[in-house]
Amino acid sequence: MLAQYVVNGLLMGGLYACLAVGFALVWGVLNIVNMLHGSMVVLGAYFCLVGVQQLGLPLYAVAPAVCIVLFAFGYVIQRGLLNRVITQPILITLTLTFGLELIVNNVILNVFSATPRSLAVNLGTLDVWGMRIPMVRIVGMLVAVFLTLLLYWLLRHSKMGRAIIAVRMDRHAAALMGIRIPQIYALTFGIGALMAGAAGCAMALIYPVTPMMSGVFLGKAFVICVLGGLGSVPGAIIGGLVLGLVEGLGTLTLGPQWATSVGFILMMAVIIVFPSGIAGKKGYE
């Protein structure tokens, strides 16, 4: 039975990682606490729903298209708005993304209404050693973890990725090396939005989506980033898995009424003991 609880927690954790990785990247590179992130996840979920349910397209075709649309959306937001205030104190960018969040969320509410909608996909279940593992969750988690690892690899091994890391390490030195900082900022925010779109598609497979879920997604992303380490992509994976496990085991030991609180309690403990997070680097806290 304990194995089933652990598997439940890990499956959830994989999705959480995908949810948080874009948020972590934007925080780490741009030093922006992106309050718009939750609404971008919801937007991605709704675009997926429209593509599959209303346009009748297969999910494997819709999901990449949604990622591209979200990338463009994020790129334009950063290039057109956030780049103008990026050098201001963090409170200014936080307030701007908060304002954008309110606007985007209200647009979603007016266009799609608050009625819950989801992709009713049943891929069956996998029975292993007495545990039941829903295939749809495995697929959601695998896609999420694959994208997160792909992003990690691209950051380390592509020219663009290395430029992003260089900007994250030292913006002024990167500029002196000829890296166009505003371009890198916009690309980074675009990638953050792309990951939000991918997470949205994964969420639409599993959850009934409503515009009000943006706050829940943002809260989870925030906790995961602090747990894993601010600005760290592998940290987002570790933070996601830890949160999934802790929430699951918290339900078991303390009861379901404490499931969401234990994550925040753990976050506070981590801030006190490891201010940089589990996998974070000193200086980003």
Place this chain on the structure above:
Amino acid sequence: MLRWKFVAAAASLGLLTATPALAQDVLKLGAPLALTGPLADAGAKSKQGYEMCVSAVNEKGGVNVGDKKYKLELVEYDYQSDTNRAVQIVQRLINVDKVPFLLAPYGSGDTKATAVVAERYGVPMMAAAAATKSIFDQNLNNLFGILFPNRMITDAEVAYYKKNIPELKTVAVLALNNLFPKAIAAELVETAKDAGLDVVYNSIYSPDTTDFSNVLTQIKALNPDWIYVTGYTQDLIIIRKQMADLGIEVKLLTMTAGPAYPEFKDNVKALAENVTTNSWWHQNANYTDAFLFGSSQKYNDAFNARFKRDATYLEAAATVSCETLVMAIEEAKSLAAADVRKVLRSKTFDTFYGPVRFGASGQNDINAALVMQIQDDKLIVLAPENLKQSTLRIGVPPKK
């Protein structure tokens, strides 16, 4: 030239002074609505219900108060599903908009918070979406609730299921940590114990819970005959899906009140089959209504023509909260709160929603609880006997 100017000025003055006499007097109803935030879906449903009433009353010519006719008008504000904001809006409606009557916000919690304000100012408030007894136990003179108490629902459910599944012995109860779900779950636990059922699991879950797999794994290990869950519709959708993922099979699965709404079926598809629920109203009850709409079926037809879907108990209760208020005003022949209150307290209103009688506490005390089940993709009435459309199908998922 001067003469023409004089004539034009006199004509303009005449028109200006004539305008108020031509315009119909307006009767404003204040409505705090949850149009955004977590309750936005329910808030939109309440709004549709109120609009049905307002347009039907105005099509009839308005509200007759003695020898005057008033056009009914909804003064609405979005309280963003925030209880504190709902309280502020009610204060604004009373002090700034000067509304003589109020329609309560959605849900037991927000109704409880705002009813105290209405009471302070002596403004009658009609509550369409609050069934929790504790709200009406505050001895408020100005609060009138359409939904009859939760206990009537749980009594009807337990009695029906015990009768139809004699081998029903154990029940697991899971509720959202919120006023209404907690209250109805507590009533269910009491009713079940009184009926000799063993409550093997009884817990609450926190709002914003995104994963129920572990709590359901715990429940599965207890192997209950009956699982009773109450919470937001989106939570119930996740729970039903995760029950299937974990291979949970029960004799009876009751969910309050999601399956009464079409979006539950739309999201879980075949998994909705045999899920039972309860309701305060259904169009099949077909009560007659001489004042507006004609009957439950005709109300639903009008609602369907306007909003392209069937009405649920929520919209119907919203409509009837406004309708009973208008009936009381016409009967009182006055807009004075005291006169209208007196009629609301003494009269039984025959409406398409069923008979409504605001008892000593202000809450409708006429029991018309419906036990329902999704069968062959349709929401079917199982009880009471006079409205029964089918018999109970045992087993979730259905046995093949």
